[in-house]
Amino acid sequence: MKIIPQSPTYDQPLIEVVNVSKRFRLQREYQRSFQDLFIRLWKRQRSEVEYFWPLRDISLQIYPGDSIGILGQNGSGKSTLLKVITGVLPPTSGYVCTNGRIASLLELGAGFHPDLTGRENVFLNGSIYGMDRATIRRKLDQIIEFAELGDFIDTPVKHYSSGMYVRLGFSVAIHTSPDVLIIDEVLTVGDQIFQQKCLQRIYEMKAAGVAIVLVSHNLEDIRRLCDRAIWLQNGLVRADGPANDIVDDYLAYTNELYYARRRAEQAATTTKTQEDPTPSEQRRWGTHQAEIIRVELCNEQGKAVDQFQQGATLCVRIYYKCHERILRPTFGLAIYRQDGTHVNGPNSVDEGYHIEAIEDYGMMEYRIDSLPLNPGRYELTVAIYNRNSTIAIDHHHRMYPFEVLQPRGRAEEGVVHIPATWRHVSSIEPALTTEIL
Numbered sequence: 114m115k116i117i118p119q120s121p122t123y124d125q126p127l128i129e130v131v132n133v134s135k136r137f138r139l140q141r142e143y144q145r146s147f148q149d150l151f152i153r154l155w156k157r158q159r160s161e162v163e164y165f166w167p168l169r170d171i172s173l174q175i176y177p178g179d180s181i182g183i184l185g186q187n188g189s190g191k192s193t194l195l196k197v198i199t200g201v202l203p204p205t206s207g208y209v210c211t212n213g214r215i216a217s218l219l220e221l222g223a224g225f226h227p228d229l230t231g232r233e234n235v236f237l238n239g240s241i242y243g244m245d246r247a248t249i250r251r252k253l254d255q256i257i258e259f260a261e262l263g264d265f266i267d268t269p270v271k272h273y274s275s276g277m278y279v280r281l282g283f284s285v286a287i288h289t290s291p292d293v294l295i296i297d298e299v300l301t302v303g304d305q306i307f308q309q310k311c312l313q314r315i316y317e318m319k320a321a322g323v324a325i326v327l328v329s330h331n332l333e334d335i336r337r338l339c340d341r342a343i344w345l346q347n348g349l350v351r352a353d354g355p356a357n358d359i360v361d362d363y364l365a366y367t368n369e370l371y372y373a374r375r376r377a378e379q380a381a382t383t384t385k386t387q388e389d390p391t392p393s394e395q396r397r398w399g400t401h402q403a404e405i406i407r408v409e410l411c412n413e414q415g416k417a418v419d420q421f422q423q424g425a426t427l428c429v430r431i432y433y434k435c436h437e438r439i440l441r442p443t444f445g446l447a448i449y450r451q452d453g454t455h456v457n458g459p460n461s462v463d464e465g466y467h468i469e470a471i472e473d474y475g476m477m478e479y480r481i482d483s484l485p486l487n488p489g490r491y492e493l494t495v496a497i498y499n500r501n502s503t504i505a506i507d508h509h510h511r512m513y514p515f516e517v518l519q520p521r522g523r524a525e526e527g528v529v530h531i532p533a534t535w536r537h538v539s540s541i542e543p544a545l546t547t548e549i550l
């Protein structure tokens with residue numbers, strides 16, 4: 114790696130990655146038994162070596178004030194790229210020029226000595242970052258205060274919890290007055306309150322012109338913190354552009370993969386059900402006096418789809434076949450977010466829709482005129498129960514996936530978007546209010 118020791122200027126990149134490739138050696142041991150080993154030695158066979166390229170011909174430039182998110186699936190090469198940028202790993206070919214001070218939040222506290230106290234490690238770690246003793250001494254109180262270690266600062270770090278360790282590592286890194294902050298999923302570190310504090314500090318540093326390079330699976334963090342995003346796939350740059358656009362494209366791609374897998378699973382379940390009359394035990398249960406034979410999620414035009422825009426119509430059609438006449442049934446459904454959050458669970462009877470009886474074939478429709486769900490993946494449960502909802506006749510648990518799409522340019526957190534309006538009043542009479550803070 115080439116390091117050019119100059120102070121950064123705005124027309125000069127802080128980091129320049131030029132045609133970088135990285136090769137790892139994969140060593141496979143095929144001998145499984147003493148006999149195999151003996152045969153290999155006798156035949157003078159060497160264990161087979163394979164090479165593998167987690168990064169291929171990557172070039173990028175990072176300028177002062179840039180904020181770049183790096184995203185991609187597991188194993189796509191994100192962490193390897195950060196390690197090459199920070200000099201933890203040498204590139205196999207190509208080179209990296211760095212120009213300015215880099216604070217790496219990759220392996221926080223990795224340079225700590227376990228027998229030294231937190232305070233002593235601040236000096237040790239600070240000097241690894243290139244700070245002189247006088248500067249460290251000047252910043253010591255701020256570092257200790259940010260890490261919130263209290264009296265533990267004079268305890269050897271081997272007695273720290275992993276959270277305390279990381280807090281101190283984070284605090285030292287951000288107090289090094291860096292030009293570039295390199296972050297690998299660090300926002301998942303520590304407790305919720307500390308995470309918020311770290312995020313706030315990262316925002317402040319960004320606002321002060323510190324360049325940010327963030328690897329994260331949390332795409333909302335990338336949207337919020339980064340102006341530009343780079344999508345890595347199999348060690349190659351698949352896309353590079355405005356963060357919102359790249360996150361949208363990446364989400365569309367991963368959703369397509371997800372639905373393809375779900376469709377394959379469902380096809381396998383259907384085949385299994387045909388071969389084996391026992392229904393899928395975990396996802397479906399009930400007396401089966403009536404059976405749900407088809408479920409459609411339809412759009413405004415009545416077309417069965419599995420993607421819906423927020424605010425659009427979603428109409429669920431539950432087709433059933435009765436093996437006997439069923440008096441006063443209850444139709445129910447429930448929406449779950451993919452992480453298991455239960456969003457709602459209405460049923461026909463509670464909502465005052467009474468059916469005297471069902472028999473033969475029929476269809477029940479549940480219509481949402483304006484879908485309030487925030488973008489994400491969801492799963493739908495549908496069911497037929499008896500009158501009091503105490504006996505399941507046919508319950509299909511979270512069997513129907515669908516996706517709510519992100520309206521361009523809006524990224525709200527939480528499960529639902531509640532339509533509402535904002536109103537600002539620029540000046541009010543002091544007499545109309547009472548200060549409570």
Ligand SMILES: Nc1ncnc2c1ncn2[C@@H]1O[C@H](COP(=O)(O)OP(=O)(O)OP(=O)(O)O)[C@@H](O)[C@H]1O
Nearest residue numbers: 137138139167185186187188189190191192193194
């Ligand atoms: N030291 C190593 N030796 C061999 N292979 C490695 C080594 N380090 C990483 N790899 C492999 O290189 C590939 C890229 O790994 P990397 O950690 O960069 O991916 P990533 O995109 O950060 O993944 P994740 O999202 O899971 O963190 C993976 O297949 C990984 O198994």
